Amino acid sequence: MIPAGADEPQRAALIHAQLEKMLASAEFRQSVRICRFLRFVVECALQGEGDRLKESLIGVEVFDRSLGYDPKLEPIVRTEAHRLREKLRKYYQDEGSKSAVVISLPKGGYAPVFEFRPVEVRQNPEKVITLPSPEVVEREPAAKSRMSLWLFLGVAVACSTVAVLLWSSRKPVPAPSLSPLTSFPGSAFCPSLAPDGQRVAFVWDGGSGNFDIYVKQINIGDPLRLTTNAAQDLDPAWSPDGRQIAFLRRWPDHQELLVIPAMGGAERKIADISAKQSPWAVDAAGYVRHLGPAWSPNGAQIAIADAPGAGEPDSIYLFNVETGERRRLTSPPRPDEADSQPVFSFRGDMLAFVRWRNGAGGSPAIYLQSTKGGDLRRLAVDNRQLAGIAWSADGRRIIFSSDRDDEYKLWEVPISGGQPAPVGSGVGIRGQHPSLSADGRRLAYTERVYSTNIWRVSLDQQTAEPPAPLLSSSRTDDSPQYSPDGRRVLFISNRLGPRQIWICDADGGHAAPLASLRDVLPGTPRWSPDASWILFDSKHEGFGAVYVMDAEGARLRRLTPASSSSMMASWSNDAKWVYYSSNRSGDWEIWKQPMPEGPPSQVTLHGGLEAKESRDGRLLYYTKDVPTDHGRLWQIPVEGGTETPVDGLEGSNLGRQWALADTGIYFVSRTPATAEYGLFFFDFATRRTRPLFALANKPVPGTSGPSVSPDGHWLLYSQVDRQGSNVMLLQNFH
Numbered sequence: 001m002i003p004a005g006a007d008e009p010q011r012a013a014l015i016h017a018q019l020e021k022m023l024a025s026a027e028f029r030q031s032v033r034i035c036r037f038l039r040f041v042v043e044c045a046l047q048g049e050g051d052r053l054k055e056s057l058i059g060v061e062v063f064d065r066s067l068g069y070d071p072k073l074e075p076i077v078r079t080e081a082h083r084l085r086e087k088l089r090k091y092y093q094d095e096g097s098k099s100a101v102v103i104s105l106p107k108g109g110y111a112p113v114f115e116f117r118p119v120e121v122r123q124n125p126e127k128v129i130t131l132p133s134p135e136v137v138e139r140e141p142a143a144k145s146r147m148s149l150w151l152f153l154g155v156a157v158a159c160s161t162v163a164v165l166l167w168s169s170r171k172p173v174p175a176p177s178l179s180p181l182t183s184f185p186g187s188a189f190c191p192s193l194a195p196d197g198q199r200v201a202f203v204w205d206g207g208s209g210n211f212d213i214y215v216k217q218i219n220i221g222d223p224l225r226l227t228t229n230a231a232q233d234l235d236p237a238w239s240p241d242g243r244q245i246a247f248l249r250r251w252p253d254h255q256e257l258l259v260i261p262a263m264g265g266a267e268r269k270i271a272d273i274s275a276k277q278s279p280w281a282v283d284a285a286g287y288v289r290h291l292g293p294a295w296s297p298n299g300a301q302i303a304i305a306d307a308p309g310a311g312e313p314d315s316i317y318l319f320n321v322e323t324g325e326r327r328r329l330t331s332p333p334r335p336d337e338a339d340s341q342p343v344f345s346f347r348g349d350m351l352a353f354v355r356w357r358n359g360a361g362g363s364p365a366i367y368l369q370s371t372k373g374g375d376l377r378r379l380a381v382d383n384r385q386l387a388g389i390a391w392s393a394d395g396r397r398i399i400f401s402s403d404r405d406d407e408y409k410l411w412e413v414p415i416s417g418g419q420p421a422p423v424g425s426g427v428g429i430r431g432q433h434p435s436l437s438a439d440g441r442r443l444a445y446t447e448r449v450y451s452t453n454i455w456r457v458s459l460d461q462q463t464a465e466p467p468a469p470l471l472s473s474s475r476t477d478d479s480p481q482y483s484p485d486g487r488r489v490l491f492i493s494n495r496l497g498p499r500q501i502w503i504c505d506a507d508g509g510h511a512a513p514l515a516s517l518r519d520v521l522p523g524t525p526r527w528s529p530d531a532s533w534i535l536f537d538s539k540h541e542g543f544g545a546v547y548v549m550d551a552e553g554a555r556l557r558r559l560t561p562a563s564s565s566s567m568m569a570s571w572s573n574d575a576k577w578v579y580y581s582s583n584r585s586g587d588w589e590i591w592k593q594p595m596p597e598g599p600p601s602q603v604t605l606h607g608g609l610e611a612k613e614s615r616d617g618r619l620l621y622y623t624k625d626v627p628t629d630h631g632r633l634w635q636i637p638v639e640g641g642t643e644t645p646v647d648g649l650e651g652s653n654l655g656r657q658w659a660l661a662d663t664g665i666y667f668v669s670r671t672p673a674t675a676e677y678g679l680f681f682f683d684f685a686t687r688r689t690r691p692l693f694a695l696a697n698k699p700v701p702g703t704s705g706p707s708v709s710p711d712g713h714w715l716l717y718s719q720v721d722r723q724g725s726n727v728m729l730l731q732n733f734h
Helices: 008-023 032-046 055-061 076-093 142-170
Strands: 101-104 113-116 177-180 188-193 199-204 212-217 232-238 244-250 255-261 268-273 301-306 315-320 326-328 337-344 350-357 365-370 386-391 397-402 409-414 431-436 442-458 468-471 477-482 488-493 500-505 523-527 533-538 545-550 566-571 577-582 589-594 611-613 619-622 634-637 658-660 664-670 677-683 688-694 714-731
Touching: 008 032, 008 101, 008 113, 032 055, 032 076, 032 177, 055 076, 076 101, 188 232, 188 442, 188 714, 199 232, 199 714, 212 232, 212 244, 255 301, 268 301, 301 337, 315 337, 337 386, 350 386, 365 397, 397 431, 409 431, 442 477, 468 477, 468 488, 477 523, 477 714, 488 523, 523 566, 533 566, 545 577, 566 611, 577 611, 611 658, 677 714
Parallel strands: 188 431, 386 431, 545 566
Antiparallel strands: 101 113, 177 714, 188 199, 199 212, 232 244, 244 255, 255 268, 301 315, 315 326, 337 350, 350 365, 386 397, 397 409, 431 442, 442 468, 442 714, 477 488, 488 500, 523 533, 533 545, 566 577, 577 589, 611 619, 619 634, 658 664, 664 677, 677 688
16 A cells, blocks of 8 residues: 555555556557657656656657647647556556556646555465374375485476466566667768677768768767778678678779778778769658678678669679679579669578669668579568668567658568558657567667758849748648649648648648548659549559549549559649650650540650740750750750750750749759859750859759749748758567
C-alpha cells in the first residue's frame, strides 16, 4: 500500500518506477514513438513544468517538427495522443490492472495525471512444521537413504531449472530506445556499425561541404577524423575483425577503393573504380545510389560496383584486399541496367544488391544471390527509389530504405517472400543508409532533415519588393503553377502525409489537397488552358506515366501506355495537344498526343526531356537528357522539323528551373561569379540575359520550375530552406 504520508520524492520515485515498468510492457515496448511521448510528458510533469505541455512544444521536442510549425496543418500530436490514451486504457485493463500507480492523459490536454491506489498485500500466516520425535523415526537402510537423497536432489534441480526457465521467459524484453548519435552542423550520414556494435563510422562534412570519414564511440567521446582529403570520402565499411575501414574516394572524374586503420593511420589504395558516378550535391542526405564497399565475412575480399569496360553496365566485383585482383559476381542482362550497393549476410552465404535501371524514370530493385552461385531472386519492394540495404542478424530479413510511402523511411521484407512492413513504430522516419551490428541489437541509420517552401517575388521593377514565402511548412511544398486566371495556385505537398496535389488562393490562403491520391504520388501538375483539367505524372503503377483528371480531382485516367515510361507533360495553348517526354523509341524524346484521345506522334529526333509551347503557339521549347548538352534550351516548330539551340542561353544549365513568358524566359541558375543561385530573365528581343535577384537557398532539385502569373506581375518558385542529416541509433532492435 502507498504510505499516506509519502513525500514528493517518494511519490516521484514510485511514478518513475511505474513509468519504466510500463515502457517495458508488451503493450508499449514495440511503440518507440509512443514511449518517447509518454516519457516526455511524465518527466515534464514531475519537474513541475506541466503547464508547458502544449501541442506545439510536443511536436518539436517529441516528433522533431521544426520551430514554428503549424499544428493545424500537421495534427501529429493529437493523433499520437489518441493512440497513447488507448494504450494506457489497454495496459491498465490487462497487464497493469493491479498497479499501485495509475498514469492517465485526460482528453483536452497533454499534462498527465497520477493516481495512487491501495494495493492489498496478502501475507500467509506463518507455517509451523512439526518434526517427528527421534524416538519414533525408524532408520532406513543406507542404500535406500542415499537413493532418497539423490531423488530429492534431482527433483530440487529439476524444479530449480523449471523456475529459472519460467523466470527467463517472463523477463521483460528491453524496450527499443532511439537516440541521435550525431547532432553536428552540416550533414552526417552513411553510418556503419562496428561488428561489436560499440563504434560507428560515418561521413561528415563539418558544415564545409567536403566529406571525410569519422569514427565515434557509441554515446561517448568526440569523433575521430580518419581522412582529410580534398575529394569526397564516402561509404565506410568495417572489416570483420574491426581493425580496418574500407571506403570510396570520389573525385570529379573517377573513384578509388581504399582501406585505413580504424584507429587512424596510413591509407592504402586497393583499386581504381570506373563505375558510373551518380550526380553529387552538398545535400548528401539525398545520396541514394551507393557503389559499395562491403567486406566478405572472411575479411579477404571487398565487394563493390565496377564497370567491366567502356560502355558496359556496372556489375558487382570482389576485390582481393592484398593484391587488388578482381572477380566479377553479377552481370546485368541489359545495357541500361547497373548493379551496386552489395551487402553480405552475416553468415556469408548470401549477397544482396540493388539493380538500377539507368535514365530518367528508372526504378531499382533488390536482388539476392547465393555466394556459391545460382539464380537471382528479386524481392517485392515496389518500384520506388532505394537508399540503403542491410541484412538482419539471423539472415531472414532485408532492412531497406525506400520512398515507397513517398518519404524515405526504413522497411523490412522477409527473404522468403512477402510484403514489406515498416521497421517499428515511429522508427526510421526520413531514414536512409541502415546498418546493423553483428548481434542485430543495434540499428544505425541516417535521418534526413529536409524542408522546402514556395516563395513569391514581384516582377514589377518599380516596387522592388524582396521575395517572401507564400506557402511554408516543416515538410515539402514545391512545383507551383498559377491557374490561367491567376486566382489560384497548384502545387505539390506532403504536409499531411504522402505527396498530393494541393490548391490554394493566389495569396496562399485556403490551401487544401485536391483529392485523395495517397498511392499515386504525383509530380509536375499542370492546369489546362481553361482550368477544367489537370495533368500530372506518376510512377505508382511501376513505370512513369502521364495522367489527367478534372479540376475537382475526379475522372482520373492514364494517357500514356504501360509499355514505356513517360513524364513531364504540358498543354498546348489551345488544349488540343499534350506534350510529354517518353522513352518508347529507346531514347527520351518529346511526343505529342491529341486530346481527349488519339494516336501520339514523335516531335523530336535527337533527344528531348521537358517541353513548353510558346505563347503564340508556333514553337516548342525544350531541354534534353544529355550530359554534354550543358542544360541548353532548344526550339523546334510545333509541327516538327529542324531543331536549333536558343542563342544566348549557352551554358545556363536550366535543368527544370525555367518558365516561358510572352517576351522571354525566366530561369534559375547559378551566378558565375559567386556560384550562388539567382533568378534571371532572358529577353527574346535582345537575346541577352539580366539578373533579377539572388535566391537565399538553392531550388528544389528534380521539381518543375518557376511559374509566372498571367498578368506578368508575380513569379513563384520553390527552394530548399532547411536540409541536413544526423546519424540515429536504435538500441534493443527486435
